Amino acid sequence: MAEEHKHDESVIAPEPAVEVVERESLMDKISEKIHHGGDSSSSSSSSDDEDDKKKKKKKKPSSPSSMQSKVYRLFGREKPVHKVLGGGKPADIFMWKNKKMSGGVLGGATAAWVLFELMEYHLLTLICHVMIVVLAVLFLWSNATMFINKSPPKIPEVHIPEEPILQLASGLRIEINRGFSSLREIASGRELKKFLILN
Structure with missing residues:
Protein backbone atom coordinates (compact mmCIF):
# COMPACT_ATOMS: atom_id res chain seq x y z
CA MET A 1 0.00 0.00 0.00
CA ALA A 2 2.84 2.34 0.90
CA GLU A 3 4.59 1.46 -2.35
CA GLU A 4 1.47 2.35 -4.36
CA HIS A 5 1.25 5.67 -2.54
CA LYS A 6 4.90 6.44 -3.35
CA HIS A 7 4.33 5.44 -6.96
CA ASP A 8 1.35 7.83 -7.21
CA GLU A 9 3.46 10.70 -5.81
CA SER A 10 6.15 10.14 -8.41
CA VAL A 11 3.53 10.27 -11.16
CA ILE A 12 1.95 13.44 -9.76
CA ALA A 13 5.24 15.29 -9.26
CA PRO A 14 5.89 16.25 -12.93
CA GLU A 15 2.44 17.84 -13.35
CA PRO A 16 3.24 21.07 -11.44
CA ALA A 17 6.36 21.56 -13.58
CA VAL A 18 4.27 21.24 -16.76
CA GLU A 19 1.70 23.60 -15.25
CA VAL A 20 4.41 26.20 -14.51
CA VAL A 21 5.70 25.95 -18.09
CA GLU A 22 2.12 26.33 -19.40
CA ARG A 23 1.61 29.39 -17.18
CA GLU A 24 4.86 30.93 -18.40
CA SER A 25 3.97 30.28 -22.03
CA LEU A 26 0.52 31.81 -21.40
CA MET A 27 2.14 34.87 -19.84
CA ASP A 28 4.53 35.09 -22.81
CA LYS A 29 1.57 34.96 -25.20
CA ILE A 30 -0.28 37.69 -23.32
CA SER A 31 2.74 39.98 -23.17
CA GLU A 32 3.47 39.29 -26.85
CA LYS A 33 -0.11 40.19 -27.80
CA ILE A 34 0.06 43.40 -25.76
CA HIS A 35 3.40 44.50 -27.20
CA HIS A 36 2.84 43.42 -30.80
CA GLY A 37 -0.73 44.62 -31.21
CA GLY A 38 -2.34 41.20 -30.86
CA ASP A 39 -2.27 39.93 -34.44
CA SER A 40 -5.39 37.85 -34.97
CA SER A 41 -4.04 36.38 -38.20
CA SER A 42 -2.12 33.61 -36.44
CA SER A 43 -3.99 30.31 -36.43
CA SER A 44 -4.55 28.05 -33.45
CA SER A 45 -2.38 25.33 -34.99
CA SER A 46 0.63 27.63 -35.14
CA SER A 47 0.08 28.64 -31.51
CA ASP A 48 -0.07 24.94 -30.54
CA ASP A 49 3.21 24.33 -32.39
CA GLU A 50 4.77 27.25 -30.54
CA ASP A 51 3.54 25.84 -27.21
CA ASP A 52 5.14 22.47 -28.00
CA LYS A 53 8.43 24.15 -28.92
CA LYS A 54 8.39 26.22 -25.75
CA LYS A 55 7.74 23.15 -23.62
CA LYS A 56 10.66 21.33 -25.21
CA LYS A 57 13.07 24.23 -24.87
CA LYS A 58 14.51 25.21 -21.55
CA LYS A 59 14.05 28.87 -20.69
CA LYS A 60 17.24 30.87 -20.96
CA PRO A 61 17.56 34.26 -19.25
CA SER A 62 17.41 37.04 -21.83
CA SER A 63 20.55 39.05 -22.32
CA PRO A 64 20.53 42.84 -21.74
CA SER A 65 21.27 43.49 -25.43
CA SER A 66 18.14 41.63 -26.52
CA MET A 67 16.07 43.58 -24.01
CA GLN A 68 17.45 46.88 -25.32
CA SER A 69 16.70 45.93 -28.92
CA LYS A 70 12.98 45.57 -28.17
CA VAL A 71 11.28 48.94 -27.82
CA TYR A 72 7.92 48.84 -26.09
CA ARG A 73 5.74 51.83 -26.91
CA LEU A 74 2.84 53.17 -24.89
CA PHE A 75 -0.61 51.73 -25.77
CA GLY A 76 0.91 49.29 -28.29
CA ARG A 77 1.80 51.97 -30.87
CA GLU A 78 4.00 50.92 -33.74
CA LYS A 79 5.09 54.43 -34.82
CA PRO A 80 6.88 57.00 -32.68
CA VAL A 81 4.94 60.11 -31.62
CA HIS A 82 7.00 62.30 -33.99
CA LYS A 83 5.71 60.34 -37.00
CA VAL A 84 2.15 60.21 -35.62
CA LEU A 85 2.18 64.03 -35.50
CA GLY A 86 3.16 64.10 -39.18
CA GLY A 87 6.91 64.54 -38.89
CA GLY A 88 8.73 67.62 -40.16
CA LYS A 89 8.49 71.11 -38.68
CA PRO A 90 5.01 70.86 -37.09
CA ALA A 91 6.03 67.75 -35.16
CA ASP A 92 9.30 69.43 -34.14
CA ILE A 93 7.31 72.37 -32.78
CA PHE A 94 4.90 70.13 -30.84
CA MET A 95 7.73 67.98 -29.48
CA TRP A 96 9.88 71.05 -28.59
CA LYS A 97 12.80 69.88 -30.73
CA ASN A 98 13.19 73.40 -32.16
CA LYS A 99 12.95 75.41 -28.93
CA LYS A 100 13.01 78.88 -30.53
CA MET A 101 10.21 78.07 -32.94
CA SER A 102 8.15 76.33 -30.24
CA GLY A 103 8.63 79.28 -27.89
CA GLY A 104 7.59 81.71 -30.65
CA VAL A 105 4.43 79.74 -31.40
CA LEU A 106 3.59 79.49 -27.70
CA GLY A 107 4.26 83.22 -27.22
CA GLY A 108 2.12 84.14 -30.25
CA LEU A 140 6.62 108.56 -42.82
CA TRP A 141 9.12 106.38 -44.72
CA SER A 142 8.27 107.94 -48.09
CA ASN A 143 8.56 111.48 -46.62
CA ALA A 144 11.79 110.70 -44.76
CA THR A 145 13.47 109.47 -47.97
CA MET A 146 13.40 113.02 -49.33
CA PHE A 147 15.59 114.22 -46.44
CA ILE A 148 18.08 111.32 -46.39
CA ASN A 149 18.40 111.07 -50.20
CA LYS A 150 17.25 107.47 -50.55
CA SER A 151 14.72 105.96 -52.91
CA PRO A 152 11.12 105.87 -51.66
CA PRO A 153 9.45 102.51 -50.99
CA LYS A 154 8.01 100.78 -54.01
CA ILE A 155 4.28 100.39 -53.42
CA PRO A 156 2.62 98.25 -56.10
CA GLU A 157 -0.46 99.49 -57.92
CA VAL A 158 -3.50 97.31 -57.38
CA HIS A 159 -6.21 97.02 -60.03
CA ILE A 160 -9.27 94.83 -59.70
CA PRO A 161 -10.31 93.38 -63.08
CA GLU A 162 -13.87 94.07 -64.16
CA GLU A 163 -14.92 90.65 -65.55
CA PRO A 164 -14.56 88.49 -62.37
CA ILE A 165 -16.45 91.09 -60.33
CA LEU A 166 -19.27 91.21 -62.89
CA GLN A 167 -19.47 87.39 -62.97
CA LEU A 168 -19.59 87.27 -59.18
CA ALA A 169 -22.29 89.94 -59.03
CA SER A 170 -24.32 88.16 -61.74
CA GLY A 171 -24.13 84.81 -59.94
CA LEU A 172 -25.06 86.45 -56.64
CA ARG A 173 -28.01 88.23 -58.31
CA ILE A 174 -29.29 84.90 -59.74
CA GLU A 175 -29.10 83.17 -56.32
CA ILE A 176 -30.87 86.07 -54.57
CA ASN A 177 -33.66 86.00 -57.18
CA ARG A 178 -34.06 82.22 -56.68
CA GLY A 179 -34.36 82.75 -52.94
CA PHE A 180 -37.01 85.48 -53.40
CA SER A 181 -39.07 83.30 -55.76
CA SER A 182 -38.86 80.37 -53.34
CA LEU A 183 -40.01 82.59 -50.47
CA ARG A 184 -42.88 83.88 -52.63
CA GLU A 185 -44.04 80.31 -53.38
CA ILE A 186 -43.90 79.39 -49.70
CA ALA A 187 -45.82 82.52 -48.68
CA SER A 188 -48.54 81.87 -51.28
CA GLY A 189 -49.18 78.42 -49.77
CA ARG A 190 -47.99 76.26 -52.65
CA GLU A 191 -44.93 74.66 -50.98
CA LEU A 192 -46.03 73.11 -47.66
CA LYS A 193 -42.91 70.91 -47.43
CA LYS A 194 -40.51 73.87 -47.76
CA PHE A 195 -42.60 75.84 -45.26
CA LEU A 196 -42.27 73.04 -42.70
CA ILE A 197 -38.52 72.75 -43.38
CA LEU A 198 -38.00 76.49 -42.79
CA ASN A 199 -40.01 76.44 -39.60
Whole structure:
Protein backbone atom coordinates (compact mmCIF):
# COMPACT_ATOMS: atom_id res chain seq x y z
CA MET A 1 0.00 0.00 0.00
CA ALA A 2 2.84 2.34 0.90
CA GLU A 3 4.59 1.46 -2.35
CA GLU A 4 1.47 2.35 -4.36
CA HIS A 5 1.25 5.67 -2.54
CA LYS A 6 4.90 6.44 -3.35
CA HIS A 7 4.33 5.44 -6.96
CA ASP A 8 1.35 7.83 -7.21
CA GLU A 9 3.46 10.70 -5.81
CA SER A 10 6.15 10.14 -8.41
CA VAL A 11 3.53 10.27 -11.16
CA ILE A 12 1.95 13.44 -9.76
CA ALA A 13 5.24 15.29 -9.26
CA PRO A 14 5.89 16.25 -12.93
CA GLU A 15 2.44 17.84 -13.35
CA PRO A 16 3.24 21.07 -11.44
CA ALA A 17 6.36 21.56 -13.58
CA VAL A 18 4.27 21.24 -16.76
CA GLU A 19 1.70 23.60 -15.25
CA VAL A 20 4.41 26.20 -14.51
CA VAL A 21 5.70 25.95 -18.09
CA GLU A 22 2.12 26.33 -19.40
CA ARG A 23 1.61 29.39 -17.18
CA GLU A 24 4.86 30.93 -18.40
CA SER A 25 3.97 30.28 -22.03
CA LEU A 26 0.52 31.81 -21.40
CA MET A 27 2.14 34.87 -19.84
CA ASP A 28 4.53 35.09 -22.81
CA LYS A 29 1.57 34.96 -25.20
CA ILE A 30 -0.28 37.69 -23.32
CA SER A 31 2.74 39.98 -23.17
CA GLU A 32 3.47 39.29 -26.85
CA LYS A 33 -0.11 40.19 -27.80
CA ILE A 34 0.06 43.40 -25.76
CA HIS A 35 3.40 44.50 -27.20
CA HIS A 36 2.84 43.42 -30.80
CA GLY A 37 -0.73 44.62 -31.21
CA GLY A 38 -2.34 41.20 -30.86
CA ASP A 39 -2.27 39.93 -34.44
CA SER A 40 -5.39 37.85 -34.97
CA SER A 41 -4.04 36.38 -38.20
CA SER A 42 -2.12 33.61 -36.44
CA SER A 43 -3.99 30.31 -36.43
CA SER A 44 -4.55 28.05 -33.45
CA SER A 45 -2.38 25.33 -34.99
CA SER A 46 0.63 27.63 -35.14
CA SER A 47 0.08 28.64 -31.51
CA ASP A 48 -0.07 24.94 -30.54
CA ASP A 49 3.21 24.33 -32.39
CA GLU A 50 4.77 27.25 -30.54
CA ASP A 51 3.54 25.84 -27.21
CA ASP A 52 5.14 22.47 -28.00
CA LYS A 53 8.43 24.15 -28.92
CA LYS A 54 8.39 26.22 -25.75
CA LYS A 55 7.74 23.15 -23.62
CA LYS A 56 10.66 21.33 -25.21
CA LYS A 57 13.07 24.23 -24.87
CA LYS A 58 14.51 25.21 -21.55
CA LYS A 59 14.05 28.87 -20.69
CA LYS A 60 17.24 30.87 -20.96
CA PRO A 61 17.56 34.26 -19.25
CA SER A 62 17.41 37.04 -21.83
CA SER A 63 20.55 39.05 -22.32
CA PRO A 64 20.53 42.84 -21.74
CA SER A 65 21.27 43.49 -25.43
CA SER A 66 18.14 41.63 -26.52
CA MET A 67 16.07 43.58 -24.01
CA GLN A 68 17.45 46.88 -25.32
CA SER A 69 16.70 45.93 -28.92
CA LYS A 70 12.98 45.57 -28.17
CA VAL A 71 11.28 48.94 -27.82
CA TYR A 72 7.92 48.84 -26.09
CA ARG A 73 5.74 51.83 -26.91
CA LEU A 74 2.84 53.17 -24.89
CA PHE A 75 -0.61 51.73 -25.77
CA GLY A 76 0.91 49.29 -28.29
CA ARG A 77 1.80 51.97 -30.87
CA GLU A 78 4.00 50.92 -33.74
CA LYS A 79 5.09 54.43 -34.82
CA PRO A 80 6.88 57.00 -32.68
CA VAL A 81 4.94 60.11 -31.62
CA HIS A 82 7.00 62.30 -33.99
CA LYS A 83 5.71 60.34 -37.00
CA VAL A 84 2.15 60.21 -35.62
CA LEU A 85 2.18 64.03 -35.50
CA GLY A 86 3.16 64.10 -39.18
CA GLY A 87 6.91 64.54 -38.89
CA GLY A 88 8.73 67.62 -40.16
CA LYS A 89 8.49 71.11 -38.68
CA PRO A 90 5.01 70.86 -37.09
CA ALA A 91 6.03 67.75 -35.16
CA ASP A 92 9.30 69.43 -34.14
CA ILE A 93 7.31 72.37 -32.78
CA PHE A 94 4.90 70.13 -30.84
CA MET A 95 7.73 67.98 -29.48
CA TRP A 96 9.88 71.05 -28.59
CA LYS A 97 12.80 69.88 -30.73
CA ASN A 98 13.19 73.40 -32.16
CA LYS A 99 12.95 75.41 -28.93
CA LYS A 100 13.01 78.88 -30.53
CA MET A 101 10.21 78.07 -32.94
CA SER A 102 8.15 76.33 -30.24
CA GLY A 103 8.63 79.28 -27.89
CA GLY A 104 7.59 81.71 -30.65
CA VAL A 105 4.43 79.74 -31.40
CA LEU A 106 3.59 79.49 -27.70
CA GLY A 107 4.26 83.22 -27.22
CA GLY A 108 2.12 84.14 -30.25
CA ALA A 109 -0.75 81.94 -29.07
CA THR A 110 -0.51 83.44 -25.59
CA ALA A 111 -0.51 87.00 -26.99
CA ALA A 112 -3.56 86.20 -29.14
CA TRP A 113 -5.32 84.72 -26.11
CA VAL A 114 -4.53 87.78 -24.00
CA LEU A 115 -5.71 90.15 -26.75
CA PHE A 116 -8.92 88.38 -27.68
CA GLU A 117 -9.99 86.82 -24.37
CA LEU A 118 -8.63 88.93 -21.53
CA MET A 119 -8.71 92.35 -23.18
CA GLU A 120 -11.79 91.48 -25.31
CA TYR A 121 -10.14 92.86 -28.44
CA HIS A 122 -11.87 92.04 -31.73
CA LEU A 123 -10.26 90.70 -34.91
CA LEU A 124 -11.74 93.39 -37.16
CA THR A 125 -10.49 96.12 -34.83
CA LEU A 126 -7.03 94.54 -34.79
CA ILE A 127 -6.91 94.37 -38.60
CA CYS A 128 -7.95 98.03 -38.90
CA HIS A 129 -5.34 99.16 -36.34
CA VAL A 130 -2.60 97.16 -38.09
CA MET A 131 -3.55 98.70 -41.44
CA ILE A 132 -3.47 102.21 -39.92
CA VAL A 133 -0.01 101.58 -38.43
CA VAL A 134 1.31 100.17 -41.75
CA LEU A 135 -0.08 103.17 -43.65
CA ALA A 136 1.49 105.60 -41.15
CA VAL A 137 4.88 103.84 -41.40
CA LEU A 138 4.79 103.92 -45.22
CA PHE A 139 3.79 107.60 -45.21
CA LEU A 140 6.62 108.56 -42.82
CA TRP A 141 9.12 106.38 -44.72
CA SER A 142 8.27 107.94 -48.09
CA ASN A 143 8.56 111.48 -46.62
CA ALA A 144 11.79 110.70 -44.76
CA THR A 145 13.47 109.47 -47.97
CA MET A 146 13.40 113.02 -49.33
CA PHE A 147 15.59 114.22 -46.44
CA ILE A 148 18.08 111.32 -46.39
CA ASN A 149 18.40 111.07 -50.20
CA LYS A 150 17.25 107.47 -50.55
CA SER A 151 14.72 105.96 -52.91
CA PRO A 152 11.12 105.87 -51.66
CA PRO A 153 9.45 102.51 -50.99
CA LYS A 154 8.01 100.78 -54.01
CA ILE A 155 4.28 100.39 -53.42
CA PRO A 156 2.62 98.25 -56.10
CA GLU A 157 -0.46 99.49 -57.92
CA VAL A 158 -3.50 97.31 -57.38
CA HIS A 159 -6.21 97.02 -60.03
CA ILE A 160 -9.27 94.83 -59.70
CA PRO A 161 -10.31 93.38 -63.08
CA GLU A 162 -13.87 94.07 -64.16
CA GLU A 163 -14.92 90.65 -65.55
CA PRO A 164 -14.56 88.49 -62.37
CA ILE A 165 -16.45 91.09 -60.33
CA LEU A 166 -19.27 91.21 -62.89
CA GLN A 167 -19.47 87.39 -62.97
CA LEU A 168 -19.59 87.27 -59.18
CA ALA A 169 -22.29 89.94 -59.03
CA SER A 170 -24.32 88.16 -61.74
CA GLY A 171 -24.13 84.81 -59.94
CA LEU A 172 -25.06 86.45 -56.64
CA ARG A 173 -28.01 88.23 -58.31
CA ILE A 174 -29.29 84.90 -59.74
CA GLU A 175 -29.10 83.17 -56.32
CA ILE A 176 -30.87 86.07 -54.57
CA ASN A 177 -33.66 86.00 -57.18
CA ARG A 178 -34.06 82.22 -56.68
CA GLY A 179 -34.36 82.75 -52.94
CA PHE A 180 -37.01 85.48 -53.40
CA SER A 181 -39.07 83.30 -55.76
CA SER A 182 -38.86 80.37 -53.34
CA LEU A 183 -40.01 82.59 -50.47
CA ARG A 184 -42.88 83.88 -52.63
CA GLU A 185 -44.04 80.31 -53.38
CA ILE A 186 -43.90 79.39 -49.70
CA ALA A 187 -45.82 82.52 -48.68
CA SER A 188 -48.54 81.87 -51.28
CA GLY A 189 -49.18 78.42 -49.77
CA ARG A 190 -47.99 76.26 -52.65
CA GLU A 191 -44.93 74.66 -50.98
CA LEU A 192 -46.03 73.11 -47.66
CA LYS A 193 -42.91 70.91 -47.43
CA LYS A 194 -40.51 73.87 -47.76
CA PHE A 195 -42.60 75.84 -45.26
CA LEU A 196 -42.27 73.04 -42.70
CA ILE A 197 -38.52 72.75 -43.38
CA LEU A 198 -38.00 76.49 -42.79
CA ASN A 199 -40.01 76.44 -39.60
